Amino acid sequence: MIFRRWRGLKFRNYPLVYKLIVTYILLTVVPMSLLVYVSYTQYARSVEEQIGEYMPKFLYQANADIEKHIQELTTLPEILFNSENILSILRRTSYEKRSDLNKDQYNMNSYLARTYTNGRNADVLGVFVVSNDRVFYSSKAGFKEPNWTQTIGEYAVPNRDPSGKSSILLPADVKLHFDTDTPYVFIRKPINDDDNRKSLGTMLIAVDLSFIDDIVRNFETNERADLWVMDPAGRIVYHTDRSLIGTVDREKNLYPVLNGSFRKSVEGEPAKLVSVNQETKIGWVLVHSIPLHDLTQRADLIRNVTIFVFIAIVIAASAIAVVISYNMTRPLKKLSGLMKTVEMGDLQVDLKVQSGDEVGTLARSFNSMIATIRELIHKNYQIEIRQKEAELYALQSQINPHFMYNTLETIGMAVEEGETEQVVDMVTLLGRMLRFSVSNQSKSVTIAEEVQHVRDYLTIQKFRFEERVHFEIVQVMTDKDLQSFFTPKFILQPIVENAIKYGLETRKALDIHIAVSEEFGAKSGKRDIVLRIRDNGPGIEPERLSELEQSLKKITFEGRDAHFGLNNVNSRIVMMHGTDYGLQLHSIVGKGTEVIIRIPKTRGEELPNADD
Structure with missing residues (x-):
């Protein structure tokens, strides 16, 4: 009994209107839904892969530009050797009069202002020369510490460095703080007198890192993207969010790569695409982070609009399909009866259907066929x-x-x-x-x-x-x-x-x-x-x-x-x-x-x- 009931529910026994609706859903709605889903996921994945592939290249170029700029700034101490008056001041070890010290102090400070801080070098925040217990300086900003001259002297190179190499001191390495929020680092370089083979002192140049803004602005304009520079220990030297400068990126050691891209997922936060590049000489790490949904924002909009339009089309088309299916059954039954009449040899039939759909076309084709048959019977067409x-x-x-x-x-x-x-x-x-x-x-x-x-x-x-x-x-x-x-x-x-x-x-x-x-x-x-x-x-x-x-x-x-x-x-x-x-x-x-x-x-x- 159950088998007979199941056999009676076969699809071929359903009414034509149900067959058309089910067929429409299976052949249209389901494939289109899968197509929309697959297209969106593939597009989002391709965008992520492309950004993940090309962003490290941009970071590499940006890092190279930063390194090049820093290297150019490390050559600034060499300008001191162009002036014999400045060298004579640096070579002097003692003063008989306080006025002579003040005069050298004035001349040296004026020279530093003219040469380094008065517009020629926009990225120089301040320059300090420590020589024989003297501190010469010129700065665009002051320090928060009142006894900064004594503190700055502690960072002079104690002995003559034959190599004359410069080093970079981060704000966390120096117990001094400018009274400005501008990100900066110190370039420390010994001043060696090669003629007399002795050390004349140490120069510290405070470099304004705001020039990094111009470098990174060329390839990133998204306000939701973060970009920062940190040293090998994870201390943040520069960050698009100024409040994070000086903090430590504690997740640095967990980065799977230091030259490449990876997906970062944190519970409660949107997934991000992180791209990293580490500079080889200075060792700084440049990091770019952007939420994944920002990369696919346009695709999400298109997807939502497409889904809305798709649903509206499906509903409208389904309603139309139901109406048409029911309207199709009546003329088809009449057509079936007329075909039996024609089969019996009566060609004087006419199927009157006024609709313009496929059923109407079929009816007109049937009438045309009958008329053609009648005409062929009465006319002798030439076969050739x-x-x-x-x-x-x-x-x-x-x-x-x-x-x-x-x-x-x-x-x-x-x-x-x-x-x-x-x-x-x-x-x-x-x-x-x-x-x-x-x-x-x-x-x-x-x-x-x-x-x-x-x-x-x-x-x-x-x-x-x-x-x-x-x-x-x-x-x-x-x-x-x-x-x-x-x-x-x-x-x-x-x-x-x-x-x-x-x-x-x-x-x-x-x-x-x-x-x-x-x-x-x-x-x-x-x-x-x-x-x-x-x-x-x-x-x-x-x-x-x-x-x-x-x-x-x-x-x-x-x-x-x-x-x-x-x-x-x-x-x-x-x-x-x-x-x-x-x-x-x-x-x-x-x-x-x-x-x-x-x-x-x-x-x-x-x-x-x-x-x-």
Whole structure:
């Protein structure tokens, strides 16, 4: 009993409306939901990976700039040796008069102000020279400690350092504090008198680290991002948050890398992407930290909007699907009954359905089919003509997939190269080409439309191959004639496709020249329209050219060989206008190929079965 009940609940036994709704959900809602989720996660991951890959490179450059600037500042003490008066002051060890000491003090302080702190070196906060128990100085800011001169003397180099190397003292290493919040460090360098082989003293330069702001501002403008510089022990020398300068980054020893990026997650805080670079000479560590959700902020906005729009579309589409499904069942039942009547041989039936949906189309197709059957019974169609029309339709219908493949391939390549503006232009051109392809079901279009179509196609190829493709379209005829006379649809594009395909295989640059003119036809004895497509490609071997000319003489199309486009275009022209028209080939190996398309001057009212 249970088995029978389960078998009665099979999906195939459900009403058609339920089948359509369930199928819609399975084939549309579920895949689209997965697509949105996968696209968002992949995008967020790629953004994180890209920032994690490139940010250490930026930090490396910033660290190098900081090191270079610090190294430049370490050379400032050398300026003292340019002045003999200053050297004589530094070499003096004692004074007989207090006034002499005051004079040297004044001269030395004035020299330090002129040379170091009065605008020439914007990053010098102060300069101090300790020599023979004397302290000379010039500073843009004062110290908080009243006895700072005594304290500053404690950081002089006690003995002569033969190497003369400079060292960096952090604010935490010096028991002095400027009365400003500007981040700074001291550069300490011994002053050695190489002529007398003795030490003249020590120079301490207070460096304003605000120059780091200008360096890091070049690659980081996000206010939520943090950037700081610390010494190997984790003491913060510089921080975008000034309140943290002087503190210690206790998590430094836990960093998995000192040159690279990693994800940092702390409970109760948003996850962050941390990038680190350690300078090799000074040993300073430059760290950049930014919340991950800031990196994907735009993606989050797009995701939320997409979800909202997606839900609205699903609800609206589901409601429409329910209404349509119920409306479909009634005419389908009626159609089923009429088909049984026709099966019995009664062709005098008519399915009256006024809707414009698929059911209405099916009803009209059914009525058209019955009318066609009745007409075929009463008329004797010539088999050759019907065969010709069917073959002509088949030839034209095979052009579209060939064209679509090449065009979409071109757009795909542009997307991969990240050329966003060009992609927009190409999609616009493709939209116009698609409208040309599907909006007009006639076999013929105006010459102006056909020329515009091939111009759009060549423009897309120009986007793809850039300087490798050049084209020129010359219209000898007037615009009025181009709008008045008609041509079989899709006769230029296949020729141009072949020219690009074979020309770019052997040429660095391909030139395509298209000319539209009016000429006298020897075969037709009339003024015909001639379209010439000339390229500077590799040309065609004489044997192959002979084979192609023989192939063009066949009206029917047999298979898709390498020159499908040539055969297709020629066969359609011959079928529509006779053997006086079609294609001619002229080619010279190594020089190029010229394809001549000759068609009659045909106006819209003269087209045979134009709307078929």
